[in-house]
Amino acid sequence: GTLVHSLSLTEIEYLEDALLGVDERGTIAFLEKSVQQDQVDARLQAHGWAAGEVQVIEMQRGEFLMPGLIDTHTHAPQYLNLGYGQQYELLDWLSNLTFPAEAKFADAAHARRVYDSVVERVISAGTTTCCWYGTIHSTTKILAAICHRRGQRAFVGKCNMDRNSADYYQEESAQKSLADTEDYVKFVRARCADPEAPTPAAKQNGGTVGGKTPRRSTALVQPILTPRFAISCSDELMSGLGDMMDRDPDLPLQTHLAENPAEVDFALSLYPGIESYTAAYDRFRLLRRNTVLAHCVFLSASELDLIKARDSGISHCANSNFNLRSGTARVADMLDKGIKVSLGTDNSGGTAIGILSALRSASTASKTIIFHERDKKPETASSDDSVINTDGISRPAGFFAQSHLSVETLFYLATLGGAQVCNLEDRIGNFVVGKEFDALLVHTGQKTIASAAAANGGASIDDEIEKALASGESVLADGVDNPALMLEPDEGIERVFEKFLFTGDDRNLRAVFVRGRQIGGREIL
Ligand code: GUN
Ligand code: FE
The missing domain is CATH 2.30.40.10 (Urease, subunit C, domain 1)
Structure with a gap:
């Protein structure tokens, strides 16, 4: 057919x-x-x-x-809050609605019930690969086991949060958070191992450390480090996570970055003298080729350059950015810099399940930029400059900023772009033999x-x-x-x-x- x-x-x-x-x-x-x-x-x-x-x-x-759709950013424990809370901006939304809902996942029976429903629902929407946030609790292991049982390809993370959250929803220390994370990673790797996994199709593209190519896991379900965002993680915790990635380069990481103006101000206040929010993650060696950065609404050109230099990927969560009045991410500028970009639903900041909805919101978001900035020329535009975009093709500088995102670009973000951000481009994303x-x-x-x-x-x-x-x-x-x-x-x-x-x-x-x-x-x- x-x-x-x-x-x-x-x-x-x-x-x-x-x-x-x-x-x-x-x-x-x-x-x-x-x-x-x-x-x-x-x-x-x-x-x-x-x-x-x-x-x-x-x-x-x-x-x-x-090809199956790839969601590079969403929160399983927020499923019951879906479609509710649109009156808030991010920080109030977190403390009034989100942290109370996530705190309930200390209870394994609640976790089992909600996680099974949300994974089934997301698979029904066509999401074959999903980057999931769990909570700070060890019940996140249940989420990983459910993805594995249902056969979804998934990166599942236990949140790290040791400061600025809520007394009822925070880890007691950086050391405890790190120890629980080590235990979590070990559990998922053992519980979700796939004995029959095929060997990688194309050449392995794992980074090299000390001249050795690290083994890259073929498991469908893998653990991912999940410092919620800089605001909720102490220096000691972030530094410890950087050490874990040094020791274990196969371990990916996901976090939030520059979603909302009040969040950016709060984050910057925690690092006096730092050049940017993005630089805070870089200080702790958390920006890597296997890092997924959600939102990225308020980034300067030099922050985008830093993300490009580290080869980190971005998850564009347009539905959530509209719903929480966060702002509009400059996806065209990211693409024009050759950065890896993908789509995320960010439930329940986003109100819609599935990447078809995320794609439509991404389309609308790109059209609002065109509408407001119709007369602006792309800042880089010197006609003989060209850039190698993330698909490996060289195009004129400012190519994507000239218009809204096309159907071709949107479909790329939903499939191959997601595969790139998950470092699975050699395995999934389109129908290439192997x-x-x-x-x-x-x-x-x-x-x-x-x-x-x-x-x-x-x-x-x-x-x-x-x-x-x-x-x-x-x-x-x-x-x-x-x-x-x-x-x-x-x-x-x-x-x-x-x-x-x-x-x-x-x-x-x-x-x-x-x-x-x-x-x-x-x-x-
Ligand atoms: N920033 C920190 N935590 C969250 C979250 O749960 N959702 C969103 N959208 N942004 C966050
Ligand atoms: Fe999120």
């Missing part, structure tokens, strides 16, 4: 009549274009696959496969036309399209119950795909796959 995936910040590839083979380890074994139905068995044989031993999933018109098969099987209303053709004694799809158009009847899908996708039967895949990104939802997800295994979706294949 049809495959849609991202090739770069500016290119989506649409492949019709594709034949994609996934082996028993969940790796993409081959991808062929323009294979007709009667050639399938022969093509399988050519790859040494016996037709009878392979499950063949044949997609109908209006269905397509796309990568793992993390994918969504999407169906839209056009399926009914093919079904009608089949029901009608094998009349051709084209005949059915002609009939549907001639009859003047509504072509609302009856095989799919998302009426938002109102597709004319003759619409091409590019329009169908754009409509899905901007109006589709869980109801259009027939199946959700991680590493070749179905973990969700509306139908068991």
Whole structure:
């Protein structure tokens, strides 16, 4: 059937009549274009696959496969607060709503109940890889175990917080926080080990320490260090986390950065004389290639340069930035500097589950910037300057700042961009042979036309399209119950795909796959 995936910040590839083979380890074994139905068995044989031993999933018109969506920033324990608290800005929102809700996760039964619901819900929305925050409690181990059991690819972090929080929700000391974190990391690595994990597809791109390439874990669920933000972590704690990353370069880290003006002022007040909020993390050696920085709304050009120099990644959480009145992150400037950027839902700062919503908010955010700054020229614009962007392609300086984010760029951020920020670009993000098969099987209303053709004694799809158009009847899908996708039967895949990104939802997800295994979706294949 049809495959849609991202090739770069500016290119989506649409492949019709594709034949994609996934082996028993969940790796993409081959991808062929323009294979007709009667050639399938022969093509399988050519790859040494016996037709009878392979499950063949044949997609109908209006269905397509796309890479799984990647959410690089969200908070599992805030699930029950979703859609509530929009009257606050960040710091009041944290103390009035968020810390009280998170404190309840001292209770393992509460944690089990909420974590199981939220992971299931997020998988249903098509999130195949998720960077999760837990709480300060050891019950975060339950969150990791649930992601593992449900088969989601995930980075799960126990929060570090030893200052400026609340007496009922704070760790007793930096040493205790560090010791609990060591214990947590060990637990997750043991509990969520995957004995059958494939070896990396492409060349390992782990950093090198002392001339050695560190082992890079292939586990689907991995621990991630999670200093909540500089405000809630003492110097001793942040320094201890920097030491842990020195000892263990495979360990990623996630935190919040420059989300809200009052937060930035508070953070700066804790480091007299420091040049910037970003520099505070750098002081403790926390900015690395496996660091995920959420929000990044209020960053100077030199802070963006520092993030680029450290090769850290950014999670753009536009829905949350609107909801908590934080501001609008300058994603185009980040891209124009060649920084890795991805999308985050940031529930419950953000009110919407899933990366399709995050993508729409990112689109809107980029359009508000264009609206307000229409007449401004990008600051870097000297026409002969060029920049190597994060997809490895050289473009003129200020290329992205000239307009709103395109469908191609938004889709990149939701898939390949997320893979880059998670340092999984060699494993996931698009359908390159050798990568793992993390994918969504999407169906839209056009399926009914093919079904009608089949029901009608094998009349051709084209005949059915002609009939549907001639009859003047509504072509609302009856095989799919998302009426938002109102597709004319003759619409091409590019329009169908754009409509899905901007109006589709869980109801259009027939199946959700991680590493070749179905973990969700509306139908068991
Ligand atoms: N900064 C520190 N903690 C949080 C949080 O839970 N959500 C958001 N949006 N920002 C934060
Ligand atoms: Fe957050």
